[in-house]
Amino acid sequence: MFVTSRTDRLAAGRPRPLPAVTRALHWLTAAILVLMFALAWTFDALGPSDTSASLVSLHQSFGLLILLVVAVRIVWRVTHPIEPLPGDTPRWEMRLATLVQAALYALLIAMPLVGLYASALSGDTIRFFGVALPDLVAMNEDLSDQVFEIHGTIGWAILALTGLHVAGALNHQFIRRDGLLNRMRIW
Numbered sequence: 411m412f413v414t415s416r417t418d419r420l421a422a423g424r425p426r427p428l429p430a431v432t433r434a435l436h437w438l439t440a441a442i443l444v445l446m447f448a449l450a451w452t453f454d455a456l457g458p459s460d461t462s463a464s465l466v467s468l469h470q471s472f473g474l475l476i477l478l479v480v481a482v483r484i485v486w487r488v489t490h491p492i493e494p495l496p497g498d499t500p501r502w503e504m505r506l507a508t509l510v511q512a513a514l515y516a517l518l519i520a521m522p523l524v525g526l527y528a529s530a531l532s533g534d535t536i537r538f539f540g541v542a543l544p545d546l547v548a549m550n551e552d553l554s555d556q557v558f559e560i561h562g563t564i565g566w567a568i569l570a571l572t573g574l575h576v577a578g579a580l581n582h583q584f585i586r587r588d589g590l591l592n593r594m595r596i597w
C-alpha cells in the first residue's frame with residue numbers, strides 16, 4: 411500500500427532506518443564538526459602558547475579528515491539515493507531541506523580547502539596526524555590573513571545551516587511527529 415497521510419504513516423509504523431553506512435557517515439561528520447569548532451574556539455581563546463599550537467595541529471588533522479569523510483559521503487550519497495521525505499511534507503520544506511543539505515556538502519568541502527590554503531600561506535608545515543604534507547605554496551601573511559577571514563565566515567555559515575538542518579529534524583520529531591528521525595538513528 412502507498413502511504414501518503416500522516417495518520418496512515420503513523421499506523422504503518424516509523425520510517426525505516428537508512429543504511430548503516432549512511433548513518434555512520436552522517437554521525438561521524440557531525441562528531442568531527444563539533445570537535446572542529448570546540449578546538450577552534452579553544453585555541454582562539456587561549457592565544458599563542460604551546461597548548462594552542464597543539465590544538466591548531468589537531469584542528470588541521472581533523473579538518474583534513476572531515477574533507478575525506480565528506481568526499482566519501484558525497485560519492486556514497488550519489489550512488490545510494492535516499493527515500494524522499496514523507497509525501498505530506500510541504501513542497502517548500504522539501505526544497506529547503508535539499509538546498510540546506512547541498513549547501514552543507516559544498517561548505518564542508520570548501521571549509522577544509524580554505525583552511526588548508528590559509529595555513530599553507532601562513533608558512534605552516536601542515537601535518538595529517540604527524541605526516542607532513544608537501545609545502546606547495548609560497549608564504550604570504552597578508553593573503554593568509556584574508557583567507558583566514560573567509561575561513562571564519564564560512565564557519566558561521568556552516569553553523570547557521572546546521573541550525574536550520576537541526577530545526578527541520580526537530581520539527582519532524584516533535585511537531586509533525588512522523589518519526590522521521592528514526593531514519594538517522596545512531597544504532
Ligand code: HEM
Binds near residue numbers: 473474525529558568
Ligand atoms: C570543516 C572543517 C573545518 C572547520 C569547521 C573549521 C572551523 C574553524 C573555525 C570556526 C575557526 C575560527 C575562525 C575565527 O573565528 O577566526 C578556525 C580557525 C582556524 N582553522 Fe579551521 N576549520 C576547518 C578546517 C581547517 C583545516 C583543514 C585547516 C588546515 C589544514 C584549518 C586551519 C585553521 C587555522 C590555522 C585556524 C586559526 C586561524 C587564525 O589563526 O586565526 N581549519 N577554523
